[in-house]
Amino acid sequence: MEGELYSALKEEEASESVSSTNFSGEMHFYELVEDTKDGIWLVQVIANDRSPLVGKIHWEKMVKKVSRFGIRTGTFNCSSDPRYCRRRGWVRSTLIMSVPQTSTSKGKVMLKEYSGRKIEVEHIFKWITAHAASRIKTIYNAERLKEEWNKSDQYWVKIYLFANLDQPPAFFSALSIKFTGRVEFIFVNVENWDNKSYMTDIGVYNMPSYILRTPEGIYRYGNHTGEFISLQAMDSFLRSVQPEVNDLFVLSLVLVNLMAWMDLFITQGATIKRFVVLISTLGTYNSLLIISWLPVLGFLQLPYLDSFYEYSLKLLRYSNTTTLASWVRADWMFYSSHPALFLSTYLGHGLLVDYFEKKRRRNNNNDEVNANNLEWLSSLWDWYTSYLFHPIASFQNFPVESDWDEDPDLFLERLAFPDLWLHPLIPTDYIKNLPVWRFKCLGVQSEEEMLEGPQDIENDSDSESTDTFSSEKEVFEDKRNVVHNSPGRASHCDPEACSCANKYCQTSPYARRGRSYGSYSTNEDMEPDWSTWPADMLHCTECVVCLENFENGCLLMGLPCGHVFHQNCIVMWLAGGRHCCPVCRWPSYKKKQPYAHHQPLSNDVPS
Known part of the structure; x- marks a missing residue:
């Protein structure tokens, strides 16, 4: 009470x-x-x-x-x-x-x-309740009750009100209209009953009593937490027992938006950043929710899925008539009637999440946690302009002197693989972290290599990388060469454009064929020393950028995909805006699972 x-x-x-x-x-x-x-x-x-x-x-x-x-x-x-x-x-x-x-x-x-003639509140209210109550099935004797109780019809869920009243309460009549076609409302008037033994047989001992009859059994409303005799409480109960698709959609919408708003506290950093991420999360979550519901609605329209629908409702009735479900409904009604308390509770949970998330990230990234609004807006603007104003790669690498007239295959190849997208600017700092080592052959070692230590190799690598970065712009402006040639077409390396050309590249295939592999022996006499290579690199003896064999003592650089090239060749390739492997197109800044490495033969060549 x-x-x-x-x-x-x-x-x-x-x-x-x-x-x-x-x-x-x-x-x-x-x-x-x-x-x-x-x-x-x-x-x-x-x-x-x-x-x-x-x-x-x-x-x-x-x-x-x-x-x-x-x-x-x-x-x-x-x-x-x-x-x-x-x-x-x-x-x-x-x-x-x-x-x-x-x-x-x-x-x-x-x-x-x-x-009516009397224009008074009570008379008008009685007129309303009388018309609403006329829609409810009313039982006045035990024989009619017994017949109705044992009858099976289209209504799977029925709710009975046993009371000593002339007509059902107004909220009961209003609920009968709200749940029309879903739940059948039956009013049992026991005011003039002499024999009430049948009510005892079906488990009715007190007046008034609300009995929910389902195919799974009988449920006595009012015996659990939060089950008040009111419109809001009984409406919440019946919605959980016999829901509509719209009820489930509204529930999922509320839960999804509550989770999305929690992202305001999970995101760390500037305040503007939090709200930008929140708007993005709200849009993403709600879009995914609507997209997810569309196939569900279409699925429920199929006529041969009636049994699936019935079993789903049966599962909901089993779960929503438990004590735990009554606690959830009681909390729902309490917080829905106290929105200020609900908001303060949600805010308290959010602040706790923010505290623990900030504590977890403090040791990992101080800059992100302590960044102010101006710094974050500046970084956001840089990110936006990099996508908006970066030159189109196909125009950037367009050759000045096109040979499409001489070779129509190049024209067809360009049409087959157009590159008309705006590419983002990717920092080239990762190039310094790529593995660099010298190519060595077994049994061949020069006097300079015997005197040089690991520190000299690193110095040479850094100096060559620095020289390459400083001169890459001039090289690309003076000599632009198309490196995407078909395997069957002969390729010529320009000595001025390729930094390794003076030592390794020849200007003609005949000169390259006559050149020795190393300083002291021929290509056939030498075996590469694979032990000096990083474990996750693929074994090869030729650079596909300049199409030259690796010389003994030359600097090599490997990409995350495992392919190996001359250091100068691949640095110029990457610095030109093509941040991918020339062979497999794997992003050069993205890690890749290492290959299952095998011991290669001396004549292994890249496929």
């Missing part, structure tokens, strides 16, 4: 802030009243040049009284749409009540006009 009193007090407070709807015309009235088939509307119609049937003070009292039972109210002034009033026959001020005409879900709506 304390819970019922508390619920009544909360409804009294809520009714003080209830407002009535003012209809602007026929379409507004149709959308809210005639097209809404799951509730009761009480509308005061004010005829042209007439005073309202119910005065302002009495109308405000009427609005507060009926709103406690889920009845919506409105005012239609015929001066806003006189043609519609004449067509409806509203020539004088009156009261109109709309109720569903049939017992099926989303059926037609019937408009009833108040014909």
Whole structure:
């Protein structure tokens, strides 16, 4: 009883802030009243040049009284749409009540006009409840109850009210209209019963009693936490037991947005960054939710899935009639009636998440946690301009002297693989971290290599990388060469454009064929020393950028994909904006799972 009193007090407070709807015309009235088939509307119609049937003070009292039972109210002034009033026959001020005409879900709506003589709140309220109660099936004797109890019809879920009343309560009648086609409401009037033994047989001992009858069994409403005898409590209970698809969608929408808003506290850094990430998260989560619901709705429309739908409802009824479900419903009603408390609780949880997340990230990235709004906006602007204003790669690498006229295959190849996308600027700092080593052959070692140590190799690598970066711009502006040639076509390396050309590249295939592999022996006599190579690099003896064999003592550089090239060749390739492997197109800044390495033969060549 304390819970019922508390619920009544909360409804009294809520009714003080209830407002009535003012209809602007026929379409507004149709959308809210005639097209809404799951509730009761009480509308005061004010005829042209007439005073309202119910005065302002009495109308405000009427609005507060009926709103406690889920009845919506409105005012239609015929001066806003006189043609519609004449067509409806509203020539004088009156009261109109709309109720569903049939017992099926989303059926037609019937408009009833108040014909009473007494214009008082209590008389009008009795008129409303009498019409609403007439839709509920009423049982007056035990034989009819026994017949109804054992009958199986289209309604899988029925709720019985056993009470010593002339008619069911107003909230019970309002719920019967709201759940039309989903739950059957039955009122058992035991006021004049002499033999109540059958009620004892079905488990009814107290009055009033609310009994939910389902295919799974009998559930006595009111014995668990939060199950008050009120409109809001019973509405929440019936929605969980026999939900509609719209109820599940609204629940998923609320949960998804609560999770998305928590990203405001998970994100660390500047305040503007938090809200930008929040907006992005809200858009992403809600879009994914809607996209996920579309196939579900289509799935439920299939006619041969009725058994699946029934089993799903059976599972929901089993889970939502437990004690745990009653606790969840009680908390839901409590927080929904106290929005300020709900917001403060949610904010408290968010601050706790923010504290622990900040503590976890403090040791990893101080700059991100302590970044202010200006710094983050600056970084965001740099990121945006890098995507917006970076030159198109196909135009950047376009050759000055095109040989498309001489070789039409190049023209067809360019059309087959166009590159017309805006590519982001990628920092070249990662190039310094790529593995660098010298190519050595077994049994061959020069005097300089015997004197040089590991430190000299690193110095040579750094100096050559520095020289390459400083001269790459001039080289690319003076000599631009197309390196994407077909395997069957002969390729020539320009000695000025390739930094390794003076030592390794020849200007003609004949000179290259006659050149020795090393300083002391020929290509056939030498075996590469694979032990000096990093473990995750593929074994090869030729650079595919300049198409030259590796000389003994030359510097090599490997990419994350495992392919190996001359250091100068691949540095110039990457610095030109092509951040991918020339062989497999794997991003040169992205790690890759190492290959299952095998011991190669001396004549292994890249495929």
